[in-house]
Amino acid sequence: MADYASVYGQWRNAPEAYWADCARLIDWDVAPEQIFDPSSGPYGAWFSGARLNTSYNCLDRHVKAGHGARTALIWDSPMAGRLEHISYAQALARVEKIAGALKTLGVEKGDRVVVYMPMVPEAAFAMLACARLGAIHSMVFGGFAAPELSARINDARPKVIIAASCGLEPGRVVEYKPILDMAIGLSTHKPAACLIFQREACRADMKPGFDHDFLEAEAAAAPAAPVSVLATDPLYILYTSGTTGRPKGVVRDNGGHAVALTQSIKIVFGVEAGETMWAAADVGWAVGHSYIVYAPLLAGVTAIMYEGKPVGTPDAGAFWRVMEQHGAKILFTAPTALRAIKQQDFDGTLLKKYDLSKMQALFLAGERCDPPTATWIQERLQKPVIDNWWQTETGWPITARFRGLGLTPFKPGSGGRPCPGYDVRAISDAGEVLSPGETGNLAIKLPLPPGCAPTLWENEEGYREAYLKTFPGWYKTGDAGLVDEDGDVWVMGRTDDVINVAGHRLSTGVMEEVLAGHPDIAECAVIARADGVKGEIPFGLVVLKAGVTRDADIIQKELVALVREKIGPVAAFKDALVVPRLPKTRSGKILRATMRKIANGETPAVPATIEDPAVLDQIKDAFAS
Ligand code: COA
Ligand code: AMP
Helix, strand or coil, rough: CCCHHHHHHHHHHHHHHHHHHHHHCCCEECCCCEEECCCCCCCEEECCCCEEEHHHHHHHHHHHHCCCEEEEEEECCCCCCCEEEHHHHHHHHHHHHHHHHHCCCCCCCCCEEEECCCCCCCHHHHHHHHHHCEEEEECCCCCHHHHHHHHHHHHCCCCCEEEECCECCCEEEEEEHHHHHHHHCCCCCCCCCEECHHHHHECCCCCCCEEEEEHHHHCCCCCCCCEEEEECEEEEEEEECCCCCCEEEEEECCCCHHHHHHHHHHHHHEEEECEEEEECCCCHHHHCCCCHHHHHHHHCCCCEEHHHHCCCCCCCCHHHHHHHCCCCCCECCCCHHHHHHHHHHHCCCCCCHHCCCCEEEEEEECCCCCCCHHHHHHEEEEEEEEHCCCCCCCCCCCEEEEEEHHHCCCCCCEEEEECCCCCCCEEEECCCCCCCCCCEEEECCCCCCCCCCCCCCHHHHCCCCCHHHCCCCCCEEEEEEEEEECCEEEEEEECCCEEEEEEEEEEEHHHHHHHHHCEEECCCCCCCCECCCCCCCCCCCECCCCCCCCCCCHHHHHHHHHHHCCCCCCCCCEEEECCCCCCCCCCECHHHHHHHHCCCCCCCHHHHECCCHHHHHHHHHHHHH
């Protein structure tokens, strides 16, 4: 087995040769001649001029190679009480017809299709059907409310929306169709049609001529052939939280994505074609896009799609049951899921009930894994625990430990070493590269490797502004941390207003905009409070307008309901506190970091620039009461 240092060195010495070699993992219609084109887009483009089809690479080529009977997808849904094994040949047959149904509705290469679906195989097939036509899908996570869905519809301007009638959450059926109808009502852009996947748990009301039954349309359609697209054509847009109210439309291209993901399955995950892997994420997030759908299928691996929770469906042994039952080699999940399991099965009594002899490693991402949780699970499992750091923008790990390159040492709390393709450094605010061990802004030397976002949807200037302007020649990750003497990267938290709630990336700025919209609120701040399971949870501090005498408890309940209505349950916004004033600097900047420390039980130093130190005492008193 090649070792990490030599492969990383190979990439450093000759990056284009490294990626040209990786490109051989993909079936191209026109093979790449130019590996990197520095003149295109905000920082350049990978494999310009080459052509391929991503759904062909995920499905057809495996069937053509004689692997049609191999399982592509295992759908395991404790929520619906269903278990299905879908072979590569069956998946291809469905994707061809769903693509045909989209074609009948007028979807062509370059058109956008918004997909609003829960964890059902049809979500993956819808993505692949878009890819087949060269259409650009944009998945929206089910936990968002209508205004968030509407913002994405307005930005992506889809020709068609594919949605399910409902999602299944413990104890409740989430009806998607009324949310979709409300979102379309709120949008200035209107799609031409909707394809609705009717689930048994709840059948949606259909608007004749506008809503089409997904399964009927699929059955009636002629199979569609894969459309050859440029490597640089967009495969999908995935919206994520930024620092402004407008979500950022992260663009993923076809060629770089296929190459980088296939290579990552080899070197990071160490899984071979025919083996089974499970990413216990949601298809609505980047981890789900990459490691439930695209990467395993590109590599001919069997992927598990799980509609359930780590606890309560039925218990904290659910993950280990799935691993045993399907003989999965690796599990990829978020630390928050482990903390939920740890809380209910600290001694591992449930874990020990299952035969995990086939499981070879646990991958963790989405948020920093606190060292006690990393150590706890490593001791219980006695298998490598691989924390890997990445972002929606990168689409695959920036840092990791490498099952395919000999594992680097386990350091609980560290995200591991940079994947070949990434040169990661900590940089001072003044833009100087810091020495090992010094904390600063984590940045990646340009160009970003294949698979990372080349731009934001129809917003190249926004991309430059958000990621490239602060440190010329570098991509600003928005994370703070350090690189140690061994080259291991430690990610300590965000430098902006993004918070990570149960592995979900959210913006406190957007929540502040919602609170500020309440008629009784004069000003507000949303800060992150530490939470034993979710990592962070948002907490609002609000100042009422002069003369407002309504009961503070009622206003607080209205604020919680407002965030749920405008952003969605995923925001997990459950608490707000009315305070007389917010602490500010003399220049008027709200001291959020100081309040955050108070909220988390710390005693922060009083900032020298504070306008009125007495306000901090008022905040402390408010928390104490
Ligand atoms: N559709 C509709 N609603 C959803 C939803 C979906 N797809 N996903 C979550 N929600 C709702 C939940 O029902 C909950 O609603 P409630 O306020 O009425 O209870 C709310 O959003 C918050 O959900 P969640 O953050 O999932 O909290 P939880 O208490 O239900 O579960 C965990 C906690 C830790 C078990 C759960 O968050 C989890 O499994 N997290 C892992 C996340 C993950 O894998 N992220 C991938 C990043 S790599
Ligand atoms: P998302 O775009 O939703 O994947 O969220 C990306 C953000 O999650 C990163 O910028 C980090 O702040 C955080 N994150 C993801 N993975 C890790 C990790 N392994 N360690 C620390 N932080 C992480």
